[in-house]
Amino acid sequence: MNKNILIASSSSDEHAYGPVAEVLERHHHPVVVYKADKVLSGEEVFTAGIAEDGDFAMSYQGSRITGEALGAAWYRKVSNFSLPDVDQDIAKQLYMNNEVRAAHDTIWSMIPDSLWLNSPNAITRADRKFGQLAVAHEVGFTIPQTIMSSDWNEIVVDLIEEHPEAIIKMFRGVISDKNILKGMYTTRLNKDKINELALYTVPFPGLYQPFIEKSKEWRVTVVGDEVFATAIYTQGAAKTDWREYQLSKDVKFKAEKLPTLVSEKCLRYLGELGLKFGAFDLIETKDGAIVFLECNPNGQYGWLEEELGFPISKSIAKELMQIARSTD
Numbered sequence: 001m002n003k004n005i006l007i008a009s010s011s012s013d014e015h016a017y018g019p020v021a022e023v024l025e026r027h028h029h030p031v032v033v034y035k036a037d038k039v040l041s042g043e044e045v046f047t048a049g050i051a052e053d054g055d056f057a058m059s060y061q062g063s064r065i066t067g068e069a070l071g072a073a074w075y076r077k078v079s080n081f082s083l084p085d086v087d088q089d090i091a092k093q094l095y096m097n098n099e100v101r102a103a104h105d106t107i108w109s110m111i112p113d114s115l116w117l118n119s120p121n122a123i124t125r126a127d128r129k130f131g132q133l134a135v136a137h138e139v140g141f142t143i144p145q146t147i148m149s150s151d152w153n154e155i156v157v158d159l160i161e162e163h164p165e166a167i168i169k170m171f172r173g174v175i176s177d178k179n180i181l182k183g184m185y186t187t188r189l190n191k192d193k194i195n196e197l198a199l200y201t202v203p204f205p206g207l208y209q210p211f212i213e214k215s216k217e218w219r220v221t222v223v224g225d226e227v228f229a230t231a232i233y234t235q236g237a238a239k240t241d242w243r244e245y246q247l248s249k250d251v252k253f254k255a256e257k258l259p260t261l262v263s264e265k266c267l268r269y270l271g272e273l274g275l276k277f278g279a280f281d282l283i284e285t286k287d288g289a290i291v292f293l294e295c296n297p298n299g300q301y302g303w304l305e306e307e308l309g310f311p312i313s314k315s316i317a318k319e320l321m322q323i324a325r326s327t328d
Contacts, residue, residue, distance in 0.1 A: 071324030
C-alpha cells in the first residue's frame with residue numbers, strides 16, 4: 001500500500017490543494033491534509049512530541065505524519081488565515097501569528113527535505129528578495145537595480161535621477177483580514193511623490209526599483225521540468241501591477257511559448273534553490289529583453305487552470321507521486 005502524502009495547509013487554500021488531492025487519491029495515494037486553522041480552533045487534533053530516548057512522533061487526526069510514515073509532502077500556505085478570537089486585537093493577532101509561524105517552522109523541519117515538493121527550509125531561503133535577484137543574475141537573467149534604504153535622498157540619487165519613475169513594493173505584500181488575503185500592490189513614485197512622502201514617513205522597509213516600460217509581462221509556472229508560460233497584456237493603470245486589475249478588461253492572459261533560453265534559466269534557478277515548484281514574474285521590454293522580477297516558491301496558479309486550461313494541479317500531483325515512488 002502507498003504511504004500517506006501530506007499536504008500542510010489551511011482551509012482557506014482548499015481551492016488550490018483540493019484538485020491535487022483528488023488526483024492523488026484517484027491514483028491510490030492516501031492524502032492527509034493538515035489544516036492549521038482547524039488545529040488552532042480545536043476542531044481537529046494534532047500532536048507532536050519527542051521522547052527521552054530521542055524518538056520523535058507526530059500525528060494528525062489519527063494519522064502518523066513523521067518522515068518514515070510519509071511518501072511525500074507539500075507545504076502549501078500554512079499560515080494564510082486569521083486566528084480565532086483575536087480578530088479585533090491587532091497586537092495579539094501579530095503575536096499569535098509569530099508564535100504559529102515559529103511552531104510550524106519547528107514541526108515541519110522534522111520531516112526530511114527530500115520528501116517535500118518544496119521544503120519549508122527551501123521556501124524560506126527562496127522567499128528572500130535580494131537572494132532571489134542574486135540567484136537570478138547567476139543563472140543569466142537580467143535583473144532590475146533594487147534598493148532598500150531608510151533615507152529618501154539615497155533613493156532619489158540612485159533611482160529617480162537616473163529614471164523618470166520608480167516603484168515601491170513590500171517584502172511580503174499580503175495581509176490576512178478575516179481569512180481574506182489582501183494584496184499590498186506595487187506603487188509608482190516620481191520625485192514629487194517622494195518629496196511629499198518624505199514629509200511624514202521614511203522609505204524603510206520597502207524595496208525600490210526603476211519603473212520599467214513593458215510590452216508585456218509573463219507569469220511562468222514551473223513544476224518539476226514542466227513549464228507553463230502565460231503572457232500578460234495590460235493597459236492603463238494595470239501596467240503598474242496587473243494583480244490589482246486582474247478581473248478587469250485592462251488585463252488579458254494568453255498561453256504563449258516562452259523563449260527556450262528563458263525556460264532553461266527558470267529551471268536552473270529552481271535547481272539552484274532546491275525547488276520543484278516556482279511561479280516566476282518576468283517583464284518583456286519593448287525591445288524584447290526579458291527582466292526577472294521575482295519568483296514565488298508558493299505562488300498562486302488556480303486562475304491559469306481555469307482561464308487557460310493549464311494542468312498545473314495534475315503536474316503537482318505527478319511530482320508528489322514521483323517523490324513517493326523514490327522513497328518506497
